[in-house]
Amino acid sequence: MERGILIGIAGGSGSGKTLVAETIYSELGSDRVIILCQDSYYKDLSHLPPEQRHAQNFDHPDSINAQLLIDHAKALLEGKTIEQPVYDFVTHTLTGKTKTIGPHSIIVLEGILIFYNPELRELMDIKLFVDTDSDIRLIRRLRRDTVERGRTMESVINQYEKSVRPMHLQFVEPTKRYADLIVPEGGYNRVAIDVIKTKIEALLKNET
Numbered sequence: 001m002e003r004g005i006l007i008g009i010a011g012g013s014g015s016g017k018t019l020v021a022e023t024i025y026s027e028l029g030s031d032r033v034i035i036l037c038q039d040s041y042y043k044d045l046s047h048l049p050p051e052q053r054h055a056q057n058f059d060h061p062d063s064i065n066a067q068l069l070i071d072h073a074k075a076l077l078e079g080k081t082i083e084q085p086v087y088d089f090v091t092h093t094l095t096g097k098t099k100t101i102g103p104h105s106i107i108v109l110e111g112i113l114i115f116y117n118p119e120l121r122e123l124m125d126i127k128l129f130v131d132t133d134s135d136i137r138l139i140r141r142l143r144r145d146t147v148e149r150g151r152t153m154e155s156v157i158n159q160y161e162k163s164v165r166p167m168h169l170q171f172v173e174p175t176k177r178y179a180d181l182i183v184p185e186g187g188y189n190r191v192a193i194d195v196i197k198t199k200i201e202a203l204l205k206n207e208t
Contacts, residue, residue: 004077005203009110011130012168014140016186017110034104038111041069042087044094053092059167079103089149115175129179130186
C-alpha cells in the first residue's frame with residue numbers, strides 16, 4: 001500500500017467512541033488495524049502543583065499537543081512506526097514512557113476534539129461522529145473517572161459542569177457537521193458498524 005487509511009471517530013466524552021474503535025479493531029483484525037487515542041496527547045502538567053493540574057480545562061483544544069498528534073498520524077499513514085506518549089490521568093503528567101505503534105494499514109483515531117483541527121481532519125478518509133444523549137455520557141464518565149482514574153464523584157460532577165459540558169457545546173458538538181456518518185448508540189449500532197466495515201474494505205481494495 002502506498003498510504004494507510006485513517007478513520008476518525010469523534011463524539012462527546014462517554015459517547016462510546018472507544019467501543020466503536022475496539023469493535024472495528026476486533027472485527028477487521030489486529031494485524032490490519034491500530035487504535036490511536038487523542039487522550040495520549042494531553043500536554044504534560046508536571047510543572048504545575050497538583051491542585052493546579054486538577055483545575056485545568058482538559059476539554060479545550062489547547063490541552064492537546066495537536067502538532068505531535070498530526071505528526072504521528074502522518075507517520076503512520078506513511079507506513080512508519082511511532083512512539084506514542086503514555087499519559088497518567090491520575091497525576092495529569094506524561095510518564096516518560098512510550099508505546100510503539102505501527103506499521104498498520106488502518107489507523108483508527110478516536111477523541112473528542114479530533115475534528116476541530118483542520119489539518120488533522122484533512123488526513124482522514126472516514127469521519128464518524130458518535131452521537132449519544134448527554135445523560136448517558138455523564139453516567140459513563142462518572143463510572144470511568146471514579147473507577148479508572150481515582151476521582152471522587154463530586155470532582156467529576158464539578159468538572160462536568162464547569163468545563164466538560166460548556167466545552168462540548170463550544171468545540172465538540174459543532175464538529176458533527178464534518179462527519180461522513182453520524183452513529184447513534186456507538187458500538188452497539190450493528191448497522192452502522194457493518195456500513196463502516198464495508199467502506200473500509202472498499203478503501204483497502206482501492207489502495208492495494
